[in-house]
Amino acid sequence: MRRKLAAGNWKMNGLAADLAQIDMLVAALPSCDVDVLICPPTTLLERMSRRATGIFTGAQDCHAATNGAHTGDVSAAMLVDAGASHVILGHSERRADHGETDAAVCAKLLAAWAADLVAVVCVGETQAQYESGETLDVIRRQLAGSIPDGPTSARLVVAYEPVWAIGTGLVPSLAEIGAVHGFIRAELAARFGERTAQGVRLLYGGSVKPGNAAQIFAVADVDGALVGGASLKADDFVPIVTALNAA
Numbered sequence: 001m002r003r004k005l006a007a008g009n010w011k012m013n014g015l016a017a018d019l020a021q022i023d024m025l026v027a028a029l030p031s032c033d034v035d036v037l038i039c040p041p042t043t044l045l046e047r048m049s050r051r052a053t054g055i056f057t058g059a060q061d062c063h064a065a066t067n068g069a070h071t072g073d074v075s076a077a078m079l080v081d082a083g084a085s086h087v088i089l090g091h092s093e094r095r096a097d098h099g100e101t102d103a104a105v106c107a108k109l110l111a112a113w114a115a116d117l118v119a120v121v122c123v124g125e126t127q128a129q130y131e132s133g134e135t136l137d138v139i140r141r142q143l144a145g146s147i148p149d150g151p152t153s154a155r156l157v158v159a160y161e162p163v164w165a166i167g168t169g170l171v172p173s174l175a176e177i178g179a180v181h182g183f184i185r186a187e188l189a190a191r192f193g194e195r196t197a198q199g200v201r202l203l204y205g206g207s208v209k210p211g212n213a214a215q216i217f218a219v220a221d222v223d224g225a226l227v228g229g230a231s232l233k234a235d236d237f238v239p240i241v242t243a244l245n246a247a
């Protein structure tokens, strides 16, 4: 049985005052039987980790090195030191804004695992790739290049996030989501074995909202969601977590 996971990616949003959202989340979730993860900006990570009782906290990126002359970067060990248990890696915004290649993401995963972080690795096609029917080829390439050998189901989560669905209000059809998630699990099984593949949680990400969450969570092989905009306010995120709990 895979334990479901509702993950929030705050991206570059959030000041100290927004930690009140975490208090509301903690108050609203005691009866939930799913894992809840919030990945705030690094500046809030330690403070959020201290007050997020019953909620995992994570980061949105890490450097591949353990320490050294990398101005502005943060290592996986530093994130653990600040209270993180998870780290999002290979988000499409980092791939686009910072030119992160699959090889770079792969090196970061190794660093994350060495520090005992759970890696939430993101894959997904652009709109042009979607329209030209390349989705599965892109996903296959990103999985092969971004995930190193040696994953366990406890330390790897894969998020399918079509780039064209992120922050746009657009969502693939439920059949498309199911097909890609099934494909991802089959790819993981072919490379790492059925046992590992069956244990890895697969999240859907891209314009998940309170109004569409339940439908998406009913799709086979969807074990939760990676949520951007709708994770910023407890009023939006709690109904998503509740829908996952009921799925």
Ligand code: PEP
Residues within 6 Å of the ligand: 009, 161, 165, 166, 167, 168, 205, 206, 207, 208, 226, 227, 228, 229, 230
């Ligand atoms: C994301 O960026 O990971 C994401 C899924 O964003 P949104 O939910 O806002 O589309």
